[in-house]
Amino acid sequence: MSRLTIEMLFPEVANLHGDNANITYLAQCRPDAEVVRTALNDRPAFLDRRVDLLYLGPLTERGQLKAIDRLQPYRRELEARFDSGGLTLFTHNALEVLGTRIRNPEMGYEAQGLGIFELETTLAMMGRYNGKVMGPVTELPDAQPIVGYKSQFSMVEAGSGIDGFFTATRGIGRNPSSAVEGVRRGGFIGTSLIGPLLVINPHFTRALLAKLDPDTEPVLAHEEYAVKAYVERLREFRDDRRWHDGERVQKPIVSR
Amino acid sequence: MRVLLAVWAAKLTGGVLRALGRQGTHVPGMIARRIHPGIIGAVQHPPRVVAVTGTNGKTTVSNLLAEALQGEGMRVASNRSGSNLAAGITAALIAAVDWRGRSRADVGVFELDERSGRLVLPGLHPDVLVCTNLTRDSIKRNAHPEYIAWILSSELAPDTTLVLNADDLIASSLGGEGNRRVHFAVDRLPSDTTSPVGAALDAMTCPDCDALLEWDHWRFNHIGRARCPSCGFSSPEPAYRARDIDADREYVVLDLDGDAREARLVNDNIVNVYNQIAVAAVLDVLGVDRDRIVRAFDTLAPPTTRFASERIGDALLVRLLTKGLVGVACSRAFEYLRSFPGRKAVVMSIDEWSERENEVENTAWIYDADYEYLADDTIEQIVVGGHRRYDQALRLAIAGVHPSRIVTLESETEPAERVDVTDADVVFNLHSVHNALTTGDRVQARLRERLGARTGERG
Numbered sequence: 001m002s003r004l005t006i007e008m009l010f011p012e013v014a015n016l017h018g019d020n021a022n023i024t025y026l027a028q029c030r031p032d033a034e035v036v037r038t039a040l041n042d043r044p045a046f047l048d049r050r051v052d053l054l055y056l057g058p059l060t061e062r063g064q065l066k067a068i069d070r071l072q073p074y075r076r077e078l079e080a081r082f083d084s085g086g087l088t089l090f091t092h093n094a095l096e097v098l099g100t101r102i103r104n105p106e107m108g109y110e111a112q113g114l115g116i117f118e119l120e121t122t123l124a125m126m127g128r129y130n131g132k133v134m135g136p137v138t139e140l141p142d143a144q145p146i147v148g149y150k151s152q153f154s155m156v157e158a159g160s161g162i163d164g165f166f167t168a169t170r171g172i173g174r175n176p177s178s179a180v181e182g183v184r185r186g187g188f189i190g191t192s193l194i195g196p197l198l199v200i201n202p203h204f205t206r207a208l209l210a211k212l213d214p215d216t217e218p219v220l221a222h223e224e225y226a227v228k229a230y231v232e233r234l235r236e237f238r239d240d241r242r243w244h245d246g247e248r249v250q251k252p253i254v255s256r
Numbered sequence: 257m258r259v260l261l262a263v264w265a266a267k268l269t270g271g272v273l274r275a276l277g278r279q280g281t282h283v284p285g286m287i288a289r290r291i292h293p294g295i296i297g298a299v300q301h302p303p304r305v306v307a308v309t310g311t312n313g314k315t316t317v318s319n320l321l322a323e324a325l326q327g328e329g330m331r332v333a334s335n336r337s338g339s340n341l342a343a344g345i346t347a348a349l350i351a352a353v354d355w356r357g358r359s360r361a362d363v364g365v366f367e368l369d370e371r372s373g374r375l376v377l378p379g380l381h382p383d384v385l386v387c388t389n390l391t392r393d394s395i396k397r398n399a400h401p402e403y404i405a406w407i408l409s410s411e412l413a414p415d416t417t418l419v420l421n422a423d424d425l426i427a428s429s430l431g432g433e434g435n436r437r438v439h440f441a442v443d444r445l446p447s448d449t450t451s452p453v454g455a456a457l458d459a460m461t462c463p464d465c466d467a468l469l470e471w472d473h474w475r476f477n478h479i480g481r482a483r484c485p486s487c488g489f490s491s492p493e494p495a496y497r498a499r500d501i502d503a504d505r506e507y508v509v510l511d512l513d514g515d516a517r518e519a520r521l522v523n524d525n526i527v528n529v530y531n532q533i534a535v536a537a538v539l540d541v542l543g544v545d546r547d548r549i550v551r552a553f554d555t556l557a558p559p560t561t562r563f564a565s566e567r568i569g570d571a572l573l574v575r576l577l578t579k580g581l582v583g584v585a586c587s588r589a590f591e592y593l594r595s596f597p598g599r600k601a602v603v604m605s606i607d608e609w610s611e612r613e614n615e616v617e618n619t620a621w622i623y624d625a626d627y628e629y630l631a632d633d634t635i636e637q638i639v640v641g642g643h644r645r646y647d648q649a650l651r652l653a654i655a656g657v658h659p660s661r662i663v664t665l666e667s668e669t670e671p672a673e674r675v676d677v678t679d680a681d682v683v684f685n686l687h688s689v690h691n692a693l694t695t696g697d698r699v700q701a702r703l704r705e706r707l708g709a710r711t712g713e714r715g
Contacts, residue, residue, distance in 0.1 A: 012460040012468060017395050018583065018623025020455070025654060040466045060402045066466065107406065125403070126374070130396045132616055149618040151395050194395075194620045199650070222653040229646035236616040 004033040004212055007045045009056040010067055011037045016058035017151065019091050022196040023055055028221035029209055040070055046086070047077055052212050054081065058092035058194065061104060061123065061153075065111055067097045075114045082116070082188035087212060091197060093154055095183060095190030096121040102154075117183055117190075118159030119174075128153050131247040133171035133181055133193055134237045139207035145169065146201050147230070147237050148193030156192075158183070165191045170237065171247050179249045200233060202226040259299060262292040263357050266350040281338025285346035296342065297379025299349050302333050302361040306538060307380060309368040309408065310388030310427065311401070311584075313531045314340070316559040317388055318367040320522070320535045324552040325363055328544060333361035340367040342375040363542075370404045371397065377411035385412065386419040386538050388530060390427040391477045392456045392584045395621055401426045401458055401478075419537050421530060422494040423479050425459040440537040441481070441494035442529050445501070448473035448480065454626045456584050464489045475526065476591070477584060496537035498529050510536050510550065517550040523558045527588075531559070563592070568704060569711025572596070572682045575700050580606040580688035583624030589686065590629035598681025600635045603699055605668040607642040609690040617644055622651045631656035636680065639663040639671035641695075668695040672702035677710060 008014075008023055027033045036045045046054050059067055071078065078098075082088060096102055099119030102111045106125040113119070131150050136142045146166055155175040164173065165182030173181035174192075182191035191197065198205045202220050209218035220226055236242055266284035273280030288295045308318040315336075322334045333352030338344040345366050352361040368376055370390065377385075387408070390401040398404055405426050412418070414434030421427045422439035431437060450471045452460065457477065462469055462484035474480035483490035497511040503524035510519045510533060522532050532553065539549045562577035576593060579585035586606070593602070611617040630638060630652060638661060640648045645664040652662050665671050668691060677683050683703055687696035 012457070015455070015457060016400050018455060018620045018625075021623035021654065028654060039468055040461060041468075060400050062402060125406075128396070128399060130618070132618075149620060151399075151618065151620070153399070194618075196620065196623055199623070199654070200619070200647075222650055222659070225646050225650035225653055229644075229650050232643075232646055233616060241614055242616050 002213060002215070004030050004052045005036060005045075005050060006033055006053045006055065007036045007038055007051045009038050009044060009054065010040050010059075010063070010070070011057070012039055013063040013066060014057040014059045014094060016060065017092060017194045019057040019194050019196045022057070022089070022091065022198040025196070025199045025221060026053070026205065026209075029205065029219060030213075040066055044074060046081065047074060052087060054086065054088040056090045056094040056097070059094060059097075061107060064093060064097055064102065065109075067094070068111060068113055071097065071114055075116060078114070079116050082186040085187040087187045087208070088189070090188075090190040092192055092194050093152060095119070095192065096154060096156060098190065099156065117162055117185070119162070119183070120157045121154045122157075123153040124155075125153055129155070129246075131171055132237060132243070133168050133173070135166040135168040135170070135179075135181060137166045137204060140203050144203040145234070146193070146197070146204060147233050148191070148195045148197055148200065150192055151194060152192055154192075165189050168249070170243060172249050176250050199226070200230060202230050258292045259295065260357055262288040262295045263299060263350050263353060264355065265291055266347060267355065270347065270351065279337060281335070281347050282341075282343050284350065285343030288346050288350055289343060294379060296346055296349065296376060297381065300353055300357055300359045301349065301380075302352060302359050302364040304362070304384075304542065305364040305366070305380060305382045306384045306386065306542070307366050307368045307377070307382035308386050308388070309370045309373065310386075310421075311370065311391045311393050311404075313388035313527055313534070314367050314370075316528065316531045317386060317534050318365050319559065320531065320556050321538055322365045323556055324535065324539060324544075324549075325365065327552055327555070328548065330362040331360060333359075333364040335366050340369040341372050345376055345380065371407060373408045373411045377408070377413075381413050382416055384417045384419060384538060384541055386534055387421065387427045387430055388534055389421050389424045389479065391424075391479070392458065392582075392624060394581050395624070396581075396618065405430055417541060419534065419541060421534070422492045423475065423481060423530075425463070425478055425482060425491060428492050429463070437492070438496065438537060438541060439492045439494040440496035440530070440533045441498075442526065442533060443497055443499035444473040444481075445475070445526070448475055450474055452478075452480075454587060454628075456587065456624045456626075462487060462489050476588065496533055496540065498533040501529060508532065512536060512540050512546055512549070515546060517546060519550045520553045522553055522556055528559060562589070566704070568707040569714065571677070571680060571707045571710065573685070573700070573703055573707055574682055575685045575687075575696065577692065578604070578606045578686040578688060580608045581621050583621045586622075586625035587629070590626060593684055593686075594629045594632050594635070596682045598634065599679055600682045600684060601675050601677055601680040602630070602635060602638045602684045602686060603641070603671040603675050603703065604638060604648065604686040605641040605671065605691060605695050605699070606648070606686060606688040607644045607668070607691070608688065612643055619644060619647045622647065627651050627655035627657070635661070637661050637663065637676050639665065639675045641665045641668040641671040669698045669702070672699040672706070675703075677703070677706055683707060
C-alpha cells in the first residue's frame with residue numbers, strides 16, 4: 001500500500017453544499033491518506049509533487065472567478081495532468097472554471113474560463129435548477145448507476161466530441177436539452193452533481209479507490225450504512241412517481 | 257384609482273377570510289398585487305418604514321421592535337401575524353391604510369424574507385433596513401449567503417440607513433457606497449475561540465487580498481471578529497455593542513454609540529443577544545430616547561425558543577427543533593445538545609416530510625451540518641428514525657460517532673420506545689419543522705411516559 005496524497009484546491013472558498021465531504025469520506029476510506037489543502041494564495045502542490053487525486057468543489061460566483069484567476073497560470077499543467085491519467089475530480093460548478101466562458105448577465109459579467117474544455121456556461125440567478133440525476137458509468141455494472149442531485153444556477157453548453165461523465169437515464173445532463181452529464185477526459189472527471197457524489201455512491205467510490213491504488217484492496221468506510229443508504233436511494237430513484245416534468249430532457253428548441 | 261381598487265379588493269377579501277375564521281394575511285396581498293403589481297410602492301406608507309431581514313432572528317427582531325415602538329405610543333403597522341413574503345408585506349401595508357388609502361400608522365416594521373428583497377425592496381423603500389445575519393440556509397432555495405447579500409444589495413436605495421451585524425462579514429458589507437451603515441456586535445464571549453471549525457465556513461478570506469483571515473474571536477460559521485494579516489482589513493467597528501452578559505442575573509450592558517447602559521437580558525441564547533443589540537441600535541437610529549430604549553427591555557417578552565425542557569424525576573427531557581434541510585440550524589441544535597451536562601440519549605427524526613412520497617430528499621445539507629458535535633462520549637445513544645435513517649447514520653459515523661451508539665429504525669416514532677433511557681440524565685427529542693406536530697408530539701409524550709415510569713420504579 002502506497003500512501004495516497006489528495007489535494008483540495010481552495011477549500012476556504014470551494015466548500016459549498018457539503019461537498020467537501022467527498023474528500024472527508026475518501027480520507028476515511030484510506031486513513032493513511034495525506035490531505036493537502038491549498039489556499040487561494042498558495043502554489044498548488046500538484047505542480048511540484050505527486051498528487052494522487054486533485055479535487056475542486058463548489059464555489060460561489062465570486063469564488064469561480066478567483067479560481068479561474070489562480071489556475072490560469074497552470075492551465076497547461078492541468079491539461080497535461082488530465083491527459084496523463086492523473087486522477088482529478090471537479091464537482092458542481094467547479095467544472096465550469098475549465099470551460100471557455102461563463103456568462104452571468106444578472107450579475108453583469110462575462111468571464112473567460114481556462115479554456116481546457118469547449119464549455120460555455122450561462123447562469124440564471126433567479127432560476128435556480130433543482131433536480132435528480134441517475135445514469136450508468138463505465139466503471140460499474142448498469143445495476144449500480146450513479147445517483148445524485150443538481151442544485152445550481154448554471155447550465156452548460158458543450159462543443160462536440162466532449163465525452164460526458166455519463167449519460168443520464170433519468171434527469172437532465174449538462175443542460176435541459178442534453179442527457180450527457182459532466183465531462184470526462186483522461187484522468188479527469190467533472191460533474192455538476194452534489195450529494196456528495198462519493199458519499200452517496202459507494203460502489204463508484206470503491207472503483208475510484210481501486211484506480212487510485214491498484215495494488216490495494218479498496219475498503220469503504222462505514223460500508224454497511226453507505227451501501228444501505230445507496231440501495232434505499234436507488235429504490236426511490238427508480239420510482240417513476242418521484243420524477244417531475246422539470247427533470248425530463250427537453251428537445252432543443254431548433255428541433256421541436 | 258387602480259391603487260384604491262387594489263386596496264378595496266384586499267380589504268374586502270381580508271374581511272371575508274377573517275369572517276371564515278382564517279387569518280387573511282397573505283391572499284389579500286396576492287390579490288392586490290395582481291390588480292396592481294406595483295402596489296407595495298404605490299400604496300401610502302407610514303411616515304417611517306423599517307425592514308428587518310436576515311437568515312436568523314428577523315421574526316424576533318421585528319416583533320421586539322414593533323412591541324417597543326408601540327410602547328412609545330406609536331401606531332405600528334407590521335406583518336407580525338402574516339407572511340414575510342411580498343404578499344404578506346402588501347397585506348400589512350394595506351391593512352395600515354383606511355378605505356381612502358391614507359396611512360393610519362406612525363411607523364411600519366416589516367419582516368422581510370431575505371430572498372424576497374427583489375420583489376419588495378424597490379417599492380417598500382425602507383428608511384432603515386436591519387440585517388441580523390446572513391448564514392447558509394436551504395441549498396435549493398437560498399444557495400449561499402453571498403447570493404442573498406447580492407439580492408439585497410442590488411435592490412437597496414442609497415438613502416436607506418443600514419443597521420448591520422459587524423460580526424458577520426457578509427451581512428456587514430450590504431448596500432452600496434451611498435448607504436449610511438451603522439453596525440452592532442456582541443463582544444468576545446468566554447466560549448469564543450480563534451480557530452473556525454465546521455463544514456459551513458463562509459467569508460474565511462480577505463475581501464481585498466484573498467489571504468486567510470485571522471480571528472480575534474470566532475463564534476460559529478463566519479460569525480466573529482476577523483482581520484487580515486496581509487493587508488490590514490478588519491471587521492467593521494460596531495457603534496452598538498452588547499457586553500458583560502450575565503445570564504443568571506438576566507443582565508447585559510448595551511453600549512449605544514459610546515453610551516453604556518445596563519439593561520435586562522431578554523434571552524441568553526447568543527442569537528437573541530444579537531437580536532437585542534440590533535433592536536437597541538434601530539431604536540437609537542429612529543431617535544428613541546436612550547433611557548426608554550433600555551427600559552423597553554424590562555417588559556419585552558422573551559422570544560419563542562426552539563427548545564423546551566421538562567424535569568421528570570431525576571431526568572431532563574429536552575425537545576429541540578432541529579430544522580431539516582438547513583445544516584447551519586442543525587449545527588446550532590447539536591452544539592446546544594452537547595452543552596448539557598450528564599449522560600445523554602437522543603431520539604432523532606429530522607427527515608423532510610414534504611419530499612417523502614413524491615421526491616427523493618436531497619440530503620447534501622446534512623454535510624453542511626456539524627454532526628461532529630454529537631461525537632461526544634457523554635452522548636451514549638442516538639436512535640435515528642425515518643425514511644433517511646441510513647443517510648443520517650452514515651453522516652453520524654463519518655462525524656465520528658461510534659457505530660455501537662447508533663440505532664436505525666424505519667418508523668419515526670418507534671425510537672421513543674427503543675431508546676435506552678435507563679441511565680440517561682438528559683433525553684433529547686430532535687424533530688424537524690414539518691413533523692413537529694406528528695412525530696415530535698408523539699415522541700415527546702412517549703418519552704415523558706417512560707421517564708415517568710422510570711421515576712416510579714426508582715420510587
